Amino acid sequence: MQEQAERGAFEFYGSWREYAPIAFTNLLLTIVTLGIYNFWGRTRTRRYLWSQTRFIDDRLEWTGTGRELLLGYIVVMVLVFVPVAGLNLLVGALAMRGTPEGAAAAGLLFFGLYLFLFMLGGLAIFRALRYRLSRTYWHGIRGGSDDQGFRYGLSYLWRMMLGSAAFGLLVPWALVTLWNERWNAMSFGPYPFRSGASSDGLMRRYLLFYLLPVALVIGGIVAVALSLWFGVTPQMAPGSVAPPLFLIVGFFVFYLLFLALFGLISLSFYAAYFRQAIGALTLGHLEFEFTARTKDWLTLMLGTIALVVCTLGIGSIFIGYRNWAFFIRHLRAYGSLDLDQFTQSTTRAPGQGEGLFDSLDMGAF
Amino acid sequence: METRVWHYDGRSGERRMPALVPTSDERRFTLQGDGADPGPYAFADLEPHGTSHHERAFGLKGRPGWRITFLEFPPSEIAVQLPKPARYGAWIDRFGLWRSAGVLAVLAVLVVAFTLKLPPLLARLVPQSVEQRMGRLIVGNLGTYACSSPGGNAALKELGARLRQDGDVTIRVVHAPMINAVAFPGGQVVLFDGLIQNARSPDEVAGVLAHELGHVAHRDGMEALIRQYGLRLLLGGFDGNISGYGNALLNARYSRKAEAGADGYAIGRLQAANISPLPTAGLFARLAKQDEEPGNAAVVMTYLSSHPLSTSREQAFRTSAKPGAAYAPALSPDQWQALRAMCGDRPATAS
Numbered sequence: 001m002q003e004q005a006e007r008g009a010f011e012f013y014g015s016w017r018e019y020a021p022i023a024f025t026n027l028l029l030t031i032v033t034l035g036i037y038n039f040w041g042r043t044r045t046r047r048y049l050w051s052q053t054r055f056i057d058d059r060l061e062w063t064g065t066g067r068e069l070l071l072g073y074i075v076v077m078v079l080v081f082v083p084v085a086g087l088n089l090l091v092g093a094l095a096m097r098g099t100p101e102g103a104a105a106a107g108l109l110f111f112g113l114y115l116f117l118f119m120l121g122g123l124a125i126f127r128a129l130r131y132r133l134s135r136t137y138w139h140g141i142r143g144g145s146d147d148q149g150f151r152y153g154l155s156y157l158w159r160m161m162l163g164s165a166a167f168g169l170l171v172p173w174a175l176v177t178l179w180n181e182r183w184n185a186m187s188f189g190p191y192p193f194r195s196g197a198s199s200d201g202l203m204r205r206y207l208l209f210y211l212l213p214v215a216l217v218i219g220g221i222v223a224v225a226l227s228l229w230f231g232v233t234p235q236m237a238p239g240s241v242a243p244p245l246f247l248i249v250g251f252f253v254f255y256l257l258f259l260a261l262f263g264l265i266s267l268s269f270y271a272a273y274f275r276q277a278i279g280a281l282t283l284g285h286l287e288f289e290f291t292a293r294t295k296d297w298l299t300l301m302l303g304t305i306a307l308v309v310c311t312l313g314i315g316s317i318f319i320g321y322r323n324w325a326f327f328i329r330h331l332r333a334y335g336s337l338d339l340d341q342f343t344q345s346t347t348r349a350p351g352q353g354e355g356l357f358d359s360l361d362m363g364a365f
Numbered sequence: 366m367e368t369r370v371w372h373y374d375g376r377s378g379e380r381r382m383p384a385l386v387p388t389s390d391e392r393r394f395t396l397q398g399d400g401a402d403p404g405p406y407a408f409a410d411l412e413p414h415g416t417s418h419h420e421r422a423f424g425l426k427g428r429p430g431w432r433i434t435f436l437e438f439p440p441s442e443i444a445v446q447l448p449k450p451a452r453y454g455a456w457i458d459r460f461g462l463w464r465s466a467g468v469l470a471v472l473a474v475l476v477v478a479f480t481l482k483l484p485p486l487l488a489r490l491v492p493q494s495v496e497q498r499m500g501r502l503i504v505g506n507l508g509t510y511a512c513s514s515p516g517g518n519a520a521l522k523e524l525g526a527r528l529r530q531d532g533d534v535t536i537r538v539v540h541a542p543m544i545n546a547v548a549f550p551g552g553q554v555v556l557f558d559g560l561i562q563n564a565r566s567p568d569e570v571a572g573v574l575a576h577e578l579g580h581v582a583h584r585d586g587m588e589a590l591i592r593q594y595g596l597r598l599l600l601g602g603f604d605g606n607i608s609g610y611g612n613a614l615l616n617a618r619y620s621r622k623a624e625a626g627a628d629g630y631a632i633g634r635l636q637a638a639n640i641s642p643l644p645t646a647g648l649f650a651r652l653a654k655q656d657e658e659p660g661n662a663a664v665v666m667t668y669l670s671s672h673p674l675s676t677s678r679e680q681a682f683r684t685s686a687k688p689g690a691a692y693a694p695a696l697s698p699d700q701w702q703a704l705r706a707m708c709g710d711r712p713a714t715a716s
Contacts, residue, residue, distance in 0.1 A: 344429075
């Protein structure tokens with residue numbers, strides 16, 4: 001139907017002034033309900049954010065409900081965490097027996113439990129994406145997936161294990177292939193999402209991230225060795241307490257610098273990963289692009305930190321708003337969408353929300 | 366006048382702009398023109414889908430994706446039929462934000478208060494047999510430090526009997542230099558030898574012991590464990606962490622109320638046993654003073670950290686003394702000597 005201009009397929013036109021009453025009443029109601037309202041509060045926030053987001057010629061609509069989220073949370077609590085707590089007690093009881101068989105059984109059980117929880121993490125990411133797509137409407141059409149996500153959970157388990165096993169060098173590969181796997185299982189309307197991202201360009205940044213600590217340790221050793229070689233001994237005034245203090249401050253500054261540098265490099269990897277992953281995503285004849293560079297992510301992060309710190313934490317109610325605005329501002333779409341063919345999704349809509357996702361506390365997308 | 370709406374039918378993504386025409390009974394409407402399925406549809410089946418009052422989008426019950434959106438404010442005969450948009454959620458919208466928040470806040474305070482009250486309630490629900498088994502396990506851990514001599518045991522028994530008639534309390538002395546006494550669950554009371562050596566008379570030991578017996582009677586130990594370990598304890602896994610529980614109780618700081626309750630119990634017992642409360646008050650005063658002297662902190666602090674002293678506590682004991690009463694010593698000199706010698710001739714020292 002429409003050939004879209006290169007820019008502006010997505011637009012977010014919300015304003016924080018409009019969002020503030022929602023955020024503050026959510027905070028109030030969440031406090032007086034001891035957190036239970038959080039499920040409804042999150043729904044209100046999303047309804048606002050989605051409704052202020054235009055794609056091509058109409059806005060998005062969020063149709064999820066607070067009740068769904070609560071239900072999802074309860075289901076997870078009952079089906080996963082109660083049995084896991086029971087198993088945990090069993091592990092403790094076995095370990096207390098003091099026999100080698102008991103200890104071995106406890107160790108095995110604990111390892112199995114760990115693997116199981118790891119797999120649940122993958123399942124949670126998949127299900128949250130599926131839930132969000134199934135509750136997002138545009139032109140009266142929604143997304144979804146026919147996949148239950150269990151296979152993805154297993155895939156998540158072995159890929160992440162393998163990725164970390166090779167000294168962590170295969171982590172980018174694991175991240176990218178998992179991205180492809182979950183998006184290839186999703187669809188919107190009649191069209192499946194297709195993602196063919198590769199980790200080719202990511203390795204350089206990842207190696208930087210990976211080698212920085214190693215390089216610093218080697219650099220430190222070399223510096224110490226050189227100072228010993230040249231016989232440079234620090235001159236200390238007797239009885240002065242300054243040198244230890246100086247050392248402590250120096251170490252602290254070094255540590256902060258290291259953290260900042262490390263954070264910056266991981267941010268640059270993250271930025272590249274997102275650009276590459278979203279850039280490889282298509283839906284029908286639509287192609288997507290994500291334009292945020294490291295600098296943009298850094299601005300977002302520093303802004304958020306400043307917002308939270310300067311308001312003594314109250315500003316954190318705006319974090320979701322900021323993230324969404326950032327996401328939409330940097331999202332582009334190209335190509336065309338044939339509305340005649342754009343029919344309703346035939347996927348089964350999940351009955352409850354992102355319970356697993358909530359309880360394992362994982363990020364979006 | 367014609368009322369045009371944006372319309373999606375939820376089957377295809379095509380947007381139509383039919384006219385919304387109410388039927389003659391004004392309960393239903395049809396969508397006419399632009400290829401829309403005319404209906405009719407009931408106003409009662411409409412669901413609000415906007416996020417605020419100026420968005421007038423509606424869905425249809427049982428038809429996901431079906432939408433009509435009014436581009437202008439609809440004429441009043443239609444507007445009255447439309448459902449109100451949900452704002453905070455059905456219940457809160459009905460009562461209003463501030464009224465709901467007020468009611469919910471009161472409820473929240475009640476829930477929090479109940480949760481804080483829960484440990485003592487739960488502590489009373491734990492069966493005596495379970496509590497006793499637990500106490501034996503914890504104290505069993507102290508086994509190697511336990512002191513025993515025929516004379517000392519008899520003196521302890523005598524003292525216990527004077528302070529409390531029923532027999533489900535076990536009192537032990539352990540060889541440790543700390544000035545401390547602890548009530549473990551299941552009536553297991555442990556006196557540290559450091560306390561006995563520091564005491565100037567059996568009456569002081571009697572006062573401290575009576576205080577611990579108060580904790581036993583009020584089941585404060587169980588309550589403290591439930592406070593700290595919560596459900597993990599009640600789910601029956603307590604075999605796994607006996608030393609942890611023991612440590613927790615050694616360092617337990619009871620609430621002011623629990624301490625006052627145990628003091629009240631102790632004062633009552635001392636009174637009934639005709640033992641003077643004044644030496645106990647003196648002990649408190651002495652400990653507080655020793656605490657200020659350098660070098661003693663490590664020894665004295667163990668008692669003070671779990672039993673914070675205050676002048677009001679000392680006062681309570683002091684004022685409970687009846688002037689002119691003929692108090693009898695808690696133990697005879699021979700018994701007192703036997704108790705002091707229980708952990709061997711060499712008094713335990715702080716090392």
